[in-house]
Amino acid sequence: MNILVIGQCTLHWGRMEFGNIGNFYIMEPFFRELHKTFDNAKIKTTMQFSDRFQSDEKVESLPLEHYYAWRDNELELVQREIEISEGFKSTGALSETTLFLDAVQWADLVIDFSGDIWGDNANFLGQDRFEVGLLKDQVVKNLGKPLVMLAGSPGPFTNERTKELAKSVYKQFDLVTNREPISTDLLESWGFDVSRTHSLACPAFMFEPASGDKVKKLLAKEGLDKVARTKPVVGFILCGWNFESGPFDKWPRGDEEYTVFAEAVEYITETLGASVCLMSHSNGFDVPPAPFELKHGRDYPIMKQLEHVLMERAISKDFFMLNDVYDAWETKAIVASFDMLVSGRIHAAVAGLSQHVPTVIIDYGHEPKAHKLMGFATVAGAQEYVSDPCDVNDLKEKVAKCWGNLDDYRARLIVDIPKVHELGRKNFKLAKDVL
Numbered sequence: 001m002n003i004l005v006i007g008q009c010t011l012h013w014g015r016m017e018f019g020n021i022g023n024f025y026i027m028e029p030f031f032r033e034l035h036k037t038f039d040n041a042k043i044k045t046t047m048q049f050s051d052r053f054q055s056d057e058k059v060e061s062l063p064l065e066h067y068y069a070w071r072d073n074e075l076e077l078v079q080r081e082i083e084i085s086e087g088f089k090s091t092g093a094l095s096e097t098t099l100f101l102d103a104v105q106w107a108d109l110v111i112d113f114s115g116d117i118w119g120d121n122a123n124f125l126g127q128d129r130f131e132v133g134l135l136k137d138q139v140v141k142n143l144g145k146p147l148v149m150l151a152g153s154p155g156p157f158t159n160e161r162t163k164e165l166a167k168s169v170y171k172q173f174d175l176v177t178n179r180e181p182i183s184t185d186l187l188e189s190w191g192f193d194v195s196r197t198h199s200l201a202c203p204a205f206m207f208e209p210a211s212g213d214k215v216k217k218l219l220a221k222e223g224l225d226k227v228a229r230t231k232p233v234v235g236f237i238l239c240g241w242n243f244e245s246g247p248f249d250k251w252p253r254g255d256e257e258y259t260v261f262a263e264a265v266e267y268i269t270e271t272l273g274a275s276v277c278l279m280s281h282s283n284g285f286d287v288p289p290a291p292f293e294l295k296h297g298r299d300y301p302i303m304k305q306l307e308h309v310l311m312e313r314a315i316s317k318d319f320f321m322l323n324d325v326y327d328a329w330e331t332k333a334i335v336a337s338f339d340m341l342v343s344g345r346i347h348a349a350v351a352g353l354s355q356h357v358p359t360v361i362i363d364y365g366h367e368p369k370a371h372k373l374m375g376f377a378t379v380a381g382a383q384e385y386v387s388d389p390c391d392v393n394d395l396k397e398k399v400a401k402c403w404g405n406l407d408d409y410r411a412r413l414i415v416d417i418p419k420v421h422e423l424g425r426k427n428f429k430l431a432k433d434v435l
Helices: 015-019 021-037 051-057 074-091 099-106 120-124 129-142 160-170 181-189 213-221 255-271 299-313 328-336 346-353 372-379 392-404 406-434
Strands: 002-006 042-045 109-112 147-152 175-178 197-199 233-237 275-278 283-285 294-296 319-321 340-343 359-362
Touching: 002 099, 015 021, 015 283, 021 042, 021 051, 021 147, 021 328, 021 346, 021 406, 074 099, 074 129, 099 129, 109 129, 109 406, 120 129, 129 147, 129 160, 147 406, 175 181, 175 406, 181 197, 181 372, 213 328, 233 255, 233 299, 255 275, 255 299, 255 392, 275 299, 299 319, 328 346, 340 346, 340 392, 346 359, 346 372, 359 372, 359 392, 392 406
Parallel strands: 002 042, 002 109, 109 147, 147 175, 175 197, 233 275, 233 340, 275 319, 340 359
Antiparallel strands: 283 294
């Protein structure tokens, strides 16, 4: 059994593995579940992984040139592949070949994994990026291969031309699984054929944290040992999407842009009487050939500025910042130590919810808005705890509601999260049924 994994998550080396921690929460269980579902499968992917990941997870990374390598003529190249594959439909033979055509011919099943960038967001990554990806999918179908899109959050689509192309390609998928129900509802409202679409859950819910003595020492060092501490600790995580004005990578930002979040922290420490732990949920790294070193990512300066604003306001008496760099496994273990979490990163929220930590989700504050946040919350039964970052009263109200229902919230998660895991596994079971 040969499986080829392509899609808009085909990014430069390390982006899916070492950058946004949430990406890795998805990748590890994704490939592990593929192997559990398809015994002895050989898996190749256009996503770029480290030698360690390829060895441990039994997957081979193909060069970027198979899918999208930021060349000036990417659209022209895939259009030629369309012509060749159209000829194949008529003759049963390839008049010529390319790296991508060879990889598709090798595969018994092709999986498009594009997450939340199967739509407008793809074009933030490169010129004509979404159209190129759509045409790659069409090539797969022209060559007669089973094609599924797993664990996505498609949309939005504002360009009418590519929207119509997306509709045409979408209805040819043998299976689509979305990791939350709102994407499916929106696709249907936009006129997509969702007859072969299933609303399930993100594999990230199944990612396993670090454990053992190393984690115990880590938590003790950071003041997060549940036995030793004298009051509850609430984790607090932000990213660039949570601010009222964009773009998400705007820098620097004025201190006044942090006021709503500072007031929320102050409410937690001064009114609710908890301690607040500020932390980043993203990492960075030096690009090869420089020696690899895990570093702070783009969220860390945001959290440091919030720390600065809180110090300048001098209202909150009990907050602290995590300043070390932690990998994905350690980060999820840290999240598990919180009594409650307030998160503007959806996969940090997943890390909390999946470990039965009552969680408030901070929505995106500026365009392009992401329906996936409410969608993920709906999967976990936490939609009443999604807050508006542009409204401090709403944020405080959601925090207060969560705080007042900690025991019930936690008890419900203990019952419901195993069901979410089953939804996550169903992505792969349904893909097997396609064959």
